[in-house]
Amino acid sequence: MFAVDSLLDGITVFSTQFLVVLIKVVVIFVVGLVGTMLMVWFERKVIAYMQNRVGPDKAGPKGLLQTLADGIKLFFKEDLIPEKSDRFVFKLAPYLAFVPAFLVWSVIPLGGDFSNGKDGTVSILGKATKLQLADPPVGVLLLLALSSVAVYGIMLAGWSSGSKYPLLGSVRASAQMVSYEAALGLSLATVILIAGTLSTSGIVAAQSSFTRWHVVATGVLPFIIFLLAATAELNRPPFDLVEAEQELVGGFNTEYSSIRFALFFLAEFMNTITMSGVIVTLFFGGPQPLKIFGNANVLSFLGPFSGTVWMLLKVMVFLYIYVWFRATLPRLRYDQLMNLGWKLLIPLSLGWFMLIAVFRVGSDKGWSQTERYVAVAIGIAVMFAGAGLLRLATRVSARNREREGAMF
Amino acid sequence: MELFVFVVAAAMVLGGAVGVVVRSHPVHAALSLVLTLFGVAVLFIAQDAHFLAAVQVIVYAGAIVVLFLFVIMLLGVDNAEDLHVEPFKVQRPVASVVGAGLMVLIGTAIIVSRKAAVPPSPQSQAVQDAALDPHDGNIKALARDLFSDHVLAFELTSVLLVIAVVATVLLARKPRPGELTVESKAGGR
Structure with a gap:
């Protein structure tokens, strides 16, 4: 019925296939959460050094456990619900923001062997499978669908708070996200046109050498547009008008506290990581090795893990770029934002x-x-x-x- | 498995549809509509129509209902509309007649189609086989159909959308003092 993965044909509970899928789900969940935790630390640390400060350094070695400490603190804080709020929607909104951020992981190829035209399958417990949770034929469209669903979390959070500033923040956010989705989709369409497929593993497989990486093959411009539009989709600086502190107190999440606020915070950082992963998958060959000099894979000594390590390295570069953006660029004015997007x-x-x-x-x-x-x-x-x-x-x-x- | 998915998705669709009608708050009604649309998307996936499911979510849930919510938020519609005031007198009787008629039509369609199962023609069989190819076949078959047999309808739809955009810009424009507007030309206010 679900022609998503050949692995799922004839699957039953307690079979090896079920175990493999379960392992993949758990690994992606854990890596996603831990990665988000490390990302928060990374961003604070890098920005601190860029601003000539030290940043968090008390909890754990080099302050690594600071995020964990903050998370525990948030958990035990009082959970406030404003009197004028719409209680059901107010409680629902954080999950609507958090779940799409997680689901994007399911279609990103996180590793695997794509050399010599292989389709990235590896064998786990004797079953051939791809190192991604699902490989639907509409893979990239799923990314667009999830990013358009992510608008709901922010929009409803602002509206249901029953307060002026969050409402303004959420109206700004949804207008911004809807506007930039068009540019995002159009630049993505060039990649689909070159790759000739919508599936994420197919797109990675099409980028078998440096000149065929889509950043080169589509002529750099779609990549730049995608990077800008993705930054706007993420509501990250310099496009973070959603939470412009000077104008809107805290933006759409002003009225949130405790665990619900933590969910928004996590969703934001997880989106940053997933969007970096998406950029790497679409434009930089995903787990494909960088082969400028000859045909050798520099990391081939890592064996089956080389794809994952390549992916990780590339994603790290983009995470650094996002932090760099935040540390250097001033926020755009609202009309500048809309002009940039539409015109x-x-x-x-x-x-x-x-x-x-x-x-x-x-x-x-x-x-x-x-x-x-x-x-x-x-x-x-x-x-x-x-x-x-x-x-x-x-x-x-x-x-x-x-x-x-x-x-x- | 298929039955299970169908039951869950159908419950989503029906629950959402009832919610749209019953919930008095417009935002809640719009959210129920989203639930319905997601249910339909799940049903599409269960029928191997992945592309339709993705487009369903992107266009309907991602754009149209967001637009509804936008309008509701910006205009600040009150919590409960007063149902006793009727702006358009014949609306309710006409609506109930049309609703009943639609029910009858759908019911007849279901009964008739159950009786006469049409054997697939060889050509449509080939299209179906192509569409069921798990690797992109679905999308390719759809695209070929859309850009060959139905290309005129497709282009006309895009023209329609452009007309709508132009009309919206024209209506939303502030007239300059002394300039004729659409309204004054039409002899209105």
Whole structure:
């Protein structure tokens, strides 16, 4: 019935397959939670050093257990529910934020052997399986679906608090997330176009060498758009208008305390990790080794674990980049945020998508070199014409608004 | 297993649908609608229509209901609408007649289709086989259908959406002083 994983055919409770699936679920759950804990520590520590401070250093070696201590403290705090709140939705919202963050893990290939056209299967307890919880044929669409469901948690949290600032924060958040989802989806579509499949393991398998990594194969631009849009989806700095302390107290989670607040906090950091994982999977080959010099896998001595280690290393780079963003970039103003999303990222990703589509048609039809150059030249000319028209339109509207005396 | 999934998903769909009608608070009603949509998505997956399920969640749950909630939040609809005030007199009798008619139609459709099980034509059988190929077949079959046989309807739908966007921009625009607006042209206020 569920054509998700061949492993699941004829599965019964207490069989080896069941055990393998159970192991995968537990490992992903535990690694996800521990990873989030370490991420909180990592972010605090790195930001501290960037700001010439020491950061947490009391609990455990180098302050590693600080997050655990904070978590325990949060657990034992009083759980307040505001009087004017909508009690049911107020209690539901943190879980709606937390669960999608976790579910994304299920479709990210966390390791496995993709060398020489293998499809990343490994054998656990004598059963061939992929190092990802599920490999549905619509893998990437599942990511989009989960990111669109994640809006609910924040939106309902702000609304159900029955208070002004959280409501403003949540309206901002949902507008921002809905706007940037379009750019996210369009830049992702270029990857799908190149890979020719929606399944995450298929996308990883398509990136067998450095020049075929989608960051190179799609021409860097979709990656940059995806990175920006993903940062906005995560509500992380410099797009963290949702929790602009100076304007909104604490944003959508102002009224939350105790364990419910902890869930929002965890969801935010877990989303950061999962989004890094998604970026690595889509653009940087996931568990594929980096092969610039020759064909050798530098980490081949690790045997079957080399894929996982590569994945981990790449994800770490992006986690560092996210922390770096937070430490260096000032927050955007709300109109700047919307302008960037609607007037730059969406048209640009749409134009680039068309260009890649032209390439794809060209390779399918077997166009000659000159035909391709002509097609690309026409494509670029159309893009420039579109950009010019858009610029004209925004200028006219800006002039109109100025005449009406709007501030910006 | 299949029966179990069906029962759970059907309970989600029906429970959500009842919730949409019964809950007096608009936000709760919208959330019940989300429950229904998720139930339908689960049913799609149980029928191996993964793509439809994903699109169902992305479009309906992710965009349309979010828009509903947005409007409810921004307009601040009151907790309970007063049901005794009827803005449009014939609405309720007409609605009940239409509802009853729909029930009869669906009921007849189910009974008739149970009696006459149509044998699949060879061509549709091939499409079905392609669609049941676990690796992307579903999506490829759908895409081929959408962009070949139904490409005109597809393009017309996109034109319709563009028209809707343009109309919205036009309606939402602040008229300049002395300028003719849609309303004044139509001879309204």
